[in-house]
Amino acid sequence: MFKNFKKSTVLLLAAAFISFLLSVTLWFSGFKDEGLYVGLWVPSILAFGSFIKQNYK
Numbered sequence: 001m002f003k004n005f006k007k008s009t010v011l012l013l014a015a016a017f018i019s020f021l022l023s024v025t026l027w028f029s030g031f032k033d034e035g036l037y038v039g040l041w042v043p044s045i046l047a048f049g050s051f052i053k054q055n056y057k
Contacts, residue, residue: 012049
């Protein structure tokens with residue numbers, strides 16, 4: 001499935017997914033503020049990856 005993706009794309013998606021999992025884990029462990037904070041990392045990671053891919057091909 002990921003054979004068509006570059007290594008950098010897979011790493012960025014993995015980082016965003018790990019951040020999402022950490023956010024959900026924190027939220028359901030009772031650390032709601034920390035979960036929200038970490039949840040904000042997901043769009044930031046994806047936006048950073050998109051910026052890098054568009055400007056540094």
